[in-house]
Amino acid sequence: MAVFTKIEKNRYVDSLETLSMTADLNSQEGVEIGFASMVKASLKSDLEKNGMLTKEIANLEESDFVIVARCFTREAFDNAVCEILKEDKKQEKDKKSIYQDIEDAVKAHPEANLCQINVPGEYALEETTKALNAGLHCCVFSNNVPLEDEKKMKELAMEKGLLCMGPDCGVANINGAALVLASINNRGPFGICGASGTGIQHVAAILHECGSGVSQAIGTGGNDLKEPVGGIMMKMGIDALEADPETKYIILISRRPADSVLQILLKKIKACTKPVVVFFMGCTPKQIEENGGIFAANLDDCAQKALSLIGKTYELESPEGIHEKAMYAARNLSPRQKYLRGMYTGGTYMDEAMVAMQEIVGPIWSNAPLSPEYKLAESYKSIGNTCVDYGEEEFTLGRPHPAIDPSVRKAEIMREASDEEVAVIVLDCILTPPGHMDPVGDMVSEIRNAKELALGKGRDLVFIASVLGTDADLQNKSAQIEKFKRAGVIVCKTNNEASLLAAEIIRLQKERS
């Protein structure tokens, strides 16, 4: 084994690309461990930890790009590099008219009206300011943006009467287009404004499934309703949806806003002439209803309440139905199998799952638990009933977020399956245009192997999943569900339903033992 490097001086490669290259590099034959990255301090520290920091790399600048790997042979390294740069070269070749900055792009395309920004957080304010000054509405995907920067960009947007969705805006649907990590939805009468990307996507997908849709979905970013930002974008979003003739009903989604922001929003809700369905996690029905809003208790309820406004329903499994399904699913489990393991691609769904599960099976251990005393010492070592968010930093360091590349869970499925006390594994799956084109197909072989592993040891293993997305998504939701089903996975209509079913199975197993 030796360390090999390929250095490109003064070449900038975007983090999403380097992360994807790193994931590719590590899957190449003959590569033990590798990194493709800009030469940041964090890279040097990672290389040092792995005994791979050569003198040559130590002397490189932050503006240099490097591929470094520990391989069996030079040939293996060269082949791996050739393979991972194939896509890179293809993209270079495909480059049509590419501009060096926003001003040039707008000069050449005065018809441009929105700017999607995905740069490292410390540069987001600069680029967003340029875009707003060029008259573009903004959708800022960048995360780790300081709150004072967020406030500055949103104040400028407000002054100019432009949208500034985000920073950390995961989901937005404007004029029918799915921006950043949204799903593709039908157009319809519902205007959504929300601080939770998954929350917006969840409600919009159910509206789509029921034959309705969204006029516009405005993502504000998770920090908008915090005190320092003051809900600037949520306030603008409500005003815009109230004024938009295509929007007949308004839906608002967020964790509980800061108290001062909540008071302002409640006044706005009261002043709306259109019906407003409100899911502010942690708010009481009284707070919402006193101000003329329609209270929603959770994401499923939010979609159901919205649909009831147009005389439609979205049927979910009754408690009796879930009990019956659980009885059937648990029929071949051994009494020793008494725990569930949830494997999530993001925090919103994991939180929703843990809230539902703990009502039935008690506290859930996690790398991001509901109460700090149930934090796992190591995210790779589950205890009892455990849920893990694979979008947390310990899993995303050096690789794309699981919403874009869900393969991080593949090896972990086998780890959980080899624990003979595990009865149920719960998975989520999120569809979006920049995401993996076949996320379920990518993990079915692990699911099958896990089931076979359990069977070989004389036990059954139940897999439960839900898929967030629509049939209009490029991956096609129905096709993805079918792949899960063919692999023997029970597919539930929503994440909450999947959580309740998993917990009911564990409750039954407890009764048995």
Next chain:
Amino acid sequence: MDCRKILELFNSELVVVSVGSPAFAKAIEDQGYQAIQVDWIPPAGGDRQMQELLKIMGRLS
């Protein structure tokens, strides 16, 4: 609040300038919308010392 510019956006054909990873511009194009890619690189290629120097020289705000 004056919503004219937002309503103007809602009533226009969407044309997106995409700054950063080309994967996001491709995702917009895959849906049939026009995307214009800005090939963003950090000031001074991401070299912090050089950025500080440029700031001092007034070439970087």
